[in-house]
Amino acid sequence: MNTNQRILNAVKLTGGLILLAGIVLFAIGLFESHYSILVSIGTGTIIGAVFIFLMGVFLVISEEIVEKKSSRAENMKKI
Known part of the structure; x- marks a missing residue:
């Protein structure tokens, strides 16, 4: 969960900076x-x-889904 949050923050910062540069160039x-x-x-x-x-x-969303499915499969093996 912590790595997903860091990846999301990095993508948000990178996308925001590039978006700002694009808006400035467009203007x-x-x-x-x-x-x-x-x-x-x-x-x-x-x-x-x-x-x-x-x-x-x-x-990030796909990684969350894969983690959720793998933990669900692990819980089913324990039963």
Whole structure:
């Protein structure tokens, strides 16, 4: 449980920082006419941050399910 919480915190921090960088790039590209390429780079960065966060949450959830099933199988063997 403790390792899952640490993984979730790391994914949350990493995703948040990348999301913040993507929002900044998107805003600079949107409001500054000379750097219109930054809009697409910012959008890609935002999508990447969301993908990183969702994959991290998926891995933590799947690990929880596997642990729960293995402990349930162990309890059934004891009976």
